[in-house]
Amino acid sequence: MATYLYRLGRHCFRRRRAVLAVWIALLIAIGGAAGAFAGRTSDEFKVPGTEAQATLDRIKDTFPEQGHGSAQVVFAAPAPGGIASPGATRAIGEAVGRIAHVPGVAAVPDPYATGAVSPDGKVAIALVSFDHKLADVTDQQRDAVRAAAEPARAAGLDVAFGGDAYNRFAQIEGGSEAIGLMVAGVVLVITLGTLVAAGLPLLTALVGVAAAMAGLLVLTGSFEIITTAPVLALMVGLAVGIDYALFILFRYRRHLDEGLEPEESATRATATAGSAVVFAGLTVVVALAGLAVAGVPFLTVMGLAASGAVVVAVLVAITLLPAVLGFTGRAIDRLPIWKRALATHGKVTAGERWARFVVRRPLPVLLVGLAGLGAMAVPAASLDLGLPGGGSQAVGTDGRKAYDLVSDSFGPGFNAPLVVVVDAHGAPRPEQAVQGVAGKLQGLDGVRTLLPPKVDRAGGTALVPVIPKTGPDDEATRALVDEIRDQRAGIESATGASIAVTGTTAANIDVSTKLGQALPPFVAVIVGIALVLLALAFRSVLVPLKAVLGFLLSILASLGAVVAVYQWGWLDGLIDVPKVGPVVSFVPILLIGVLFGLAMDYELFLVSGMKEQYVHGEAPREAVVGGVKGGARVVTAAALIMISVFGAFVLGHDPIVQPIGFALAVGVLVDAFVVRMALVPAAMALFGRAAWWFPGPLEKVVPKVDMEGEQLIARLEEERREARQPAGV
Structure with a gap:
């Protein structure tokens, strides 16, 4: 040499x-x-072969939005009940309407219609779904969503932006x-x-x-x-x-x-x-x-x-x-x-x-x-x-503000949602099977609440959002994922439907x-x-x-x-x-x-x-x-x-x-x-x-x-x- x-x-x-x-x-x-x-780099830490990723790949045709980018727009009022005031309701409604017209945004439900308002009436969450995967969400789209929320800021509300689209790493x-x-x-x-x-x-x-x-x-x-x-x-x-x-x-x-x-x-x-x-x-x-x-x-x-x-x-x-x-x-x-x-x-x-x-x-x-x-x-x-997730961002950043507002007002588990995919095609009564799975999940110690299931048109597959009691970094959340998977056989035998756990938290x-x-x-x-x-x-x-x-x-x-x-x-x-x-x-x-x-x-x-x-x-x-x-x-x-x-x-x-x-x-x-x-x-x-x-x-x-x-x-x-x-x- x-x-x-x-x-x-x-x-x-x-x-x-x-x-x-x-x-x-x-x-x-x-x-x-x-x-x-040159193109764009990706913020998605995907590992093929894991249950969470394999499940996402399996349902991408039935529920394509699960593979798309998403964001949280968090509106906060300084006083209890302030989100329910007429002025705040009107401003948030206008902001949500403008966000819905941002190119690339597939849906943004009104938080009042979905019940995404904290018990103290200080915080409301608008969940933004894009019509393409996270890697394709552009900085221009992120900025456009920010600009569209201006009516809420003008009404004196604090607005923070979180979720996958705003949790930028590296x-x-x-x-x-x-x-x-x-x-x-x-x-x-x-x-x-x-x-x-x-x-x-x-x-x-x-x-x-x-x-x-x-x-x-x-x-x-x-x-x-x-x-x-x-x-x-x-x-x-x-x-x-x-x-x-x-x-x-x-x-x-x-x-x-x-x-x-x-x-x-x-x-x-x-x-x-x-x-x-x-x-x-x-x-x-x-x-x-x-x-x-x-x-x-x-x-x-x-x-x-x-x-x-x-x-x-x-x-x-x-x-x-x-x-x-x-x-x-x-x-x-x-x-x-x-x-x-x-x-x-x-x-x-x-x-x-x-x-x-x-x-x-x-x-x-x-x-x-x-x-x-x-x-x-x-x-x-x-x-x-x-x-890392939104809670790992530096204090003062948009992602961290949104994370802390959601955690403090709704509970840490709302930042760590799990998605249980229910395949009821083999069950005699698919709708009853989905409800049976939801009942079994609700009885687990680590579950705080379930959100309404989302069922496909054929009625054979459903997504059941599970909100844990603890945050994404908590060992108890990991234990809950393991518990759901450990009880899979019992749940499937009792309901006739097969289940799998996915979502960002489970994937991480x-x-x-x-x-x-x-x-x-x-x-x-x-x-x-x-x-x-x-x-x-x-x-x-x-x-x-x-x-x-x-x-x-x-x-x-x-x-x-x-x-x-x-x-x-x-x-x-x-x-x-x-x-x-x-x-x-x-x-x-x-x-x-x-x-x-x-x-x-x-x-x-x-x-x-x-x-x-x-x-x-x-x-x-x-x-x-x-x-x-x-x-x-x-x-x-x-x-x-x-x-x-x-x-x-x-x-x-x-x-x-x-x-x-x-x-x-x-x-x-x-x-x-x-x-x-x-x-x-x-x-x-x-x-x-x-x-x-x-x-x-x-x-x-x-x-x-x-x-x-x-x-x-x-x-x-x-x-x-x-x-x-x-x-x-």
Whole structure:
């Protein structure tokens, strides 16, 4: 690999203008295609095969409105009974009439006619049904519905808009990524010392993210892509794009300090650090693509979108960066901010001092680190999964106002309606069978009330809306869904009709259950991949095992922090959590997929340095010190950049984006600074020579990966010696 990348780096360095022109042309082409073919992303978290989704698919022809977008328009009066006043009645009636004429609105019943008025007379709900699915509801239609409610606002009523159409998720609030980039820029300036050097990783990362995001936008025109996919691609693309460029640039600067010419420095950096970048990028791509193991389509799309961003970041790092270095040459040291001390030969660095501290006391460091991670992991045992709804929106938003008004005035269960589909075709008296099912449902402890059933024209299928006593995030609501399904056989035998539970609340419960069940097999796949890749990279048995155990510790500690903050409400006030409750159901599996790749990055860059020192004759503990000394600075900078990029998204209020950013930021913090910088050197010091033991039979069959370019450098040195010999010798 190193030999191929050496040739590629030299080619890009020498033909820098052509490489730059190709990337510019590519950006223009993809950007133009995005402008021409981009579509809308979807907010629907659907999982085929679950009972709720299968039932919706089965009744889509009989009750097509069940698959369409819907909204709540909530009218509130300040005084009890105010909704029933003549002025309020007239204003709400006018608003409802105007909403009914908005293009795309199929129906909006008068709340007075349907009885959708709270017992205290302060709140009324108008349920808006669109004539197309949620993904096709446009912002123009949402705005038109808002504008149509103006008569109610003019009459002094508060109006809030909620429901599926207004519960928008995965919306990046302006400035989040900019803050992350600014912090990353500061870290780069401190690490590299000059504005030119610090600017290159930012520039190349932005190019990669622009290309990846534009390509993803092109796909939205032909495929259904979940809204969270571009957000995850942006997060991961920015973080790895900066880090991969930093790894290569760091090696380039070292080669310049060693006296090599810029071209040779760039090509060697591309060959050696570039090999590690390609290998690390491969682990991230495999992990993210491995999300398909869960069998959840929207999660698969998220993983593929993010892995695409990583592929682009790797391509930028090994092609565009060498070309840009061809333009800068030694000018990379221009615009200095501080006098750098990159050359560490003969100097005792902070990384070396820390490494010597660890190898002198490996067992205490290991025990303290394990105890700390164990304490962080304790809350993870209480992990509860769910999907966000109106109650997860930030306080003050339309969706949250509507949710709170409905919950306070009608009861939390009105925000968590279930739909029981009754198929009475096999019953002697279908209408009586539907009433019998309704009677059985009404007798369940968790049911507050039933709304009037809706029967199809043939009279054989009915929808029975069930209002629970508790909200969508409550464990009692999940228990009610399970109870209805558990009593299905008894209800069917008593009434002669078959039943199934569906609706948004039941679908979200099914998705969370499915994702929870997918965690163990996904972890097993990830662990297997890690063992194979690291055995391939390091030709060792203990190194892969140690790396996997460290990764699992990082995951548990990170999940513990997520549960403590987002489920238990710790740090409330410091982190503005929209609503304390169940953790977003796909956060754990995303955390595992993304953090696996990043953890393997740090493992590769640190342990490869240790192996290089050991192979060159250093004693095991001195090899550990040498590896940490050579990699501590770049790994520290890379981790701080990752933390700043991910952590910037915590500043927003989106109920999906915020916990994902928090989980990844904490995960990188724990893995880089506790696991890789403390536990790994401590374990390697305890292992001694056994760390590099590899069975003889495997030695013969496992291919050799020249990741550090040892074979390449040996060949280059041999060619140099031959070139210096006189002709004929």
